Structure formats: C-alpha cells, structure tokens
Amino acid sequence: MSQTTDPMPKIIVVSGPSGAGRSTAINVLEDLGFEAIDNVPLSLIPRLTDGPLTRPLAIGIDIRNRDFSVQGVQDTLDGLQANTHIDSQLVFLEANEDALVRRYSETRRRHPLAPDEPAIQGIRREAELLSPLRSRAEFLLDTSDLSPHDLKARLTDWFGEKGAALFGITLQSFSFKRGLPKGSDMTFDCRFLKNPYWEPALRQMTGLDPEVGAHIQTDALAGTFIAKTTDLLLTLLPAFRSEGKSHISIGFGCTGGQHRSVYVTEQVAIALAEQGWQVSKRHRELERAAQTGAPQRIKGT
Structure with a gap:
C-alpha cells in the first residue's frame, strides 16, 4: 500500500x-x-x-x-x-x-x-x-x-x-551585441545559421513570422541543431531536477536577437512542452523594442 x-x-x-x-x-x-x-x-x-x-x-x-x-x-x-x-x-x-x-x-x-x-x-x-x-x-x-x-x-x-x-524552464532569445542574459544557466550560439537579415523582405520581420522560420529551415543545419539541442536538454533536465534545482534558464543568442535566436527559442520551447516540461519564453530584444516603441536597428541581426 x-x-x-x-x-x-x-x-x-x-x-x-x-x-x-x-x-x-x-x-x-x-x-x-x-x-x-x-x-x-x-x-x-x-x-x-x-x-x-x-x-x-x-x-x-x-x-x-x-x-x-x-x-x-x-x-x-x-x-x-x-x-x-x-x-x-x-x-x-x-x-x-x-x-x-x-x-x-x-x-x-x-x-x-x-x-x-x-x-x-x-x-x-x-x-x-x-x-x-x-x-x-x-x-x-x-x-x-x-x-x-x-x-x-x-x-x-x-x-x-x-x-x-513542477520544475520550471525559461528559454530566452537575446542579442550577443547587448550581452549575455544575466542568470542564464547555459547559452547556445545560433549565429552560424542562415541569417534572414540579409533578405530585404525579411529584415523587418522576426523569428515569430513563419516566413523567417521557413528561410532559416533552408539551412541544412537548422533542423539538426534544434533536434540535437532538444535531445541534449531532455537528457540534462531530469538530472538538474534530481539535483534539487527547481528552475533553469537557457539562452539562445544571435547577432541582434531578432531572427535566428527567436526562431530557435520558439522551436525548442514547443519540443520541450510536447515532452511535458513546463516552459516559459522570453524574447529580450523584441521586448526591449516593444517597450521603447522603436524597431530593431542592429546591423547584421
């Protein structure tokens, strides 16, 4: 009993x-x-x-x-x-x-x-x-x-x-030009992925727009990177939880924090949530732009 x-x-x-x-x-x-x-x-x-x-x-x-x-x-x-x-x-x-x-x-x-x-x-x-x-x-x-x-x-x-x-997970996109997020337990660099910034039609969009996601997915490494990163996290998260941590913060960075890091953050969040993990998301540079009312103007984002 x-x-x-x-x-x-x-x-x-x-x-x-x-x-x-x-x-x-x-x-x-x-x-x-x-x-x-x-x-x-x-x-x-x-x-x-x-x-x-x-x-x-x-x-x-x-x-x-x-x-x-x-x-x-x-x-x-x-x-x-x-x-x-x-x-x-x-x-x-x-x-x-x-x-x-x-x-x-x-x-x-x-x-x-x-x-x-x-x-x-x-x-x-x-x-x-x-x-x-x-x-x-x-x-x-x-x-x-x-x-x-x-x-x-x-x-x-x-x-x-x-x-x-529950064990909480925060995923955050960010710009390397504006520094690493404080308090992150681990960060991943997305700057090797194909950059939508260099496509004029995509420049003013973000990783939340499906057109940007479709463009990034034309990079042969995109799907592999997201899948392997998700697999790594699914291996590590139970270990962190068993060690007594109740929350972990994970950052995904690119040059300007508008396209690639946002898209990868969204995709990893979906994958982790589908496996039953409690996930919250934050897009630091998009939030900054929304608060100031100014568009992102970081060259090479």
Missing part, C-alpha cells in the same frame, strides 16, 4: 538592491496565496518557523531591514535551509544601473546608502554589499526591462499553483 506525503511548506526569501522590484514581488506572491511579510527584523525570522505553516511564506529582506547585515542574512538562510521540515529558496531581484537610476529619478527618492549623494553612489555600494547573496540565489531575475506585469508573469510561472509543484 503506497503512502502519500504532503509537500513541505515553502518559504521564499526575496531580496535584492533597492529599486529592483522587491515590494512588487512580495505583493505578487501574496496574490499567489503566500503569507507575505516585508522588512521583518532578521532576528524574528527563525520564530516564523517555530509553529506549523498553514500556507507558503514569502519574506522580503533588503538593507532597510532592522539589524540587517549580509552575514546575518546568510546565517538566516543557512538556518532555514538546515530545517528539514521546510523548503526554502532565495529569489534575488536585480536591475542594471541605468534602470535603477531611472527609477530613483522617477520616484524622487533618496538611496538609503547615499542619502546626501547621487543615487548611483548608493546603487554601486549596494551592489557590492549584496553580491554574496546574489551568488547563492536559487532564482536570479533581472528586472531592468520588465514591467510589473512581466514580473508578475515570471513569478507566477515559478511559484503559481502549477509552477510550485
């Missing part, structure tokens, strides 16, 4: 630099059914697990917490992870300097680490201070180009009722 066991209570600790979206993330998790507590003193966190947890718990921590110290946060995380009766994970939100400066400018708030100086000084001090926490996060999310709606969608993928019980 088989015996079923209830899943361990989940505790999500949300941290990151000021302005990266921690408060928004805490609100999203609360909407997903978590008991949400923001800026709780570190000394009180162990007491939250003294009694039984009737629902998952989200805890917000940043430098404004009373008795904050990086070592104190690390000791708190170590204590949570040593508790064999709970499942605890750290979500670290970050954003690039330009995005954080813009957000401080828009809100006209002073940075807590630079109350009498330009915000950029505090932003840089905080990034250095929090780097040990960033390096140990199970979930690392760059919010530089994410709207609150995008952030909610990403957290829902990870921690919603469906995502909470």
Whole structure:
C-alpha cells in the first residue's frame, strides 16, 4: 500500500538592491496565496518557523531591514535551509544601473546608502554589499526591462499553483551585441545559421513570422541543431531536477536577437512542452523594442 506525503511548506526569501522590484514581488506572491511579510527584523525570522505553516511564506529582506547585515542574512538562510521540515529558496531581484537610476529619478527618492549623494553612489555600494547573496540565489531575475506585469508573469510561472509543484524552464532569445542574459544557466550560439537579415523582405520581420522560420529551415543545419539541442536538454533536465534545482534558464543568442535566436527559442520551447516540461519564453530584444516603441536597428541581426 503506497503512502502519500504532503509537500513541505515553502518559504521564499526575496531580496535584492533597492529599486529592483522587491515590494512588487512580495505583493505578487501574496496574490499567489503566500503569507507575505516585508522588512521583518532578521532576528524574528527563525520564530516564523517555530509553529506549523498553514500556507507558503514569502519574506522580503533588503538593507532597510532592522539589524540587517549580509552575514546575518546568510546565517538566516543557512538556518532555514538546515530545517528539514521546510523548503526554502532565495529569489534575488536585480536591475542594471541605468534602470535603477531611472527609477530613483522617477520616484524622487533618496538611496538609503547615499542619502546626501547621487543615487548611483548608493546603487554601486549596494551592489557590492549584496553580491554574496546574489551568488547563492536559487532564482536570479533581472528586472531592468520588465514591467510589473512581466514580473508578475515570471513569478507566477515559478511559484503559481502549477509552477510550485513542477520544475520550471525559461528559454530566452537575446542579442550577443547587448550581452549575455544575466542568470542564464547555459547559452547556445545560433549565429552560424542562415541569417534572414540579409533578405530585404525579411529584415523587418522576426523569428515569430513563419516566413523567417521557413528561410532559416533552408539551412541544412537548422533542423539538426534544434533536434540535437532538444535531445541534449531532455537528457540534462531530469538530472538538474534530481539535483534539487527547481528552475533553469537557457539562452539562445544571435547577432541582434531578432531572427535566428527567436526562431530557435520558439522551436525548442514547443519540443520541450510536447515532452511535458513546463516552459516559459522570453524574447529580450523584441521586448526591449516593444517597450521603447522603436524597431530593431542592429546591423547584421
């Protein structure tokens, strides 16, 4: 006779630099059914697990917490992870300097680490201070180009009722000219594939357009590359999951992030989903263009 066991209570600790979206993330998790507590003193966190947890718990921590110290946060995380009766994970939100400066400018708030100086000084001090926490996060999310709606969608993928019980996969297309996606566990280079950019009729299209996909498929390597990459991932993903990872981020890059990487991302996502994996997609450069209202203008994309 088989015996079923209830899943361990989940505790999500949300941290990151000021302005990266921690408060928004805490609100999203609360909407997903978590008991949400923001800026709780570190000394009180162990007491939250003294009694039984009737629902998952989200805890917000940043430098404004009373008795904050990086070592104190690390000791708190170590204590949570040593508790064999709970499942605890750290979500670290970050954003690039330009995005954080813009957000401080828009809100006209002073940075807590630079109350009498330009915000950029505090932003840089905080990034250095929090780097040990960033390096140990199970979930690392760059919010530089994410709207609150995008952030909610990403957290829902990870921690919603469906995502909470499954291993999550994020596939992301990107431009090598604009750098590797932060937090990627692995990346694949698609720049060897036939480039639709050099076809005038396809230049302003994207890898989401069937005409672009048909053009890329005329490359004899396209189908083989997609099939073998999918096979590799289908081999690796169960191993990652068995090692305790609950999410993995995979990037596909090309020169401008508009054609080849977008198409390959879409095709691999379809193939993985057909095998029963939970997959979310992001096309970084297409999202950037949509947010700015400007078309892609990267030569050789």
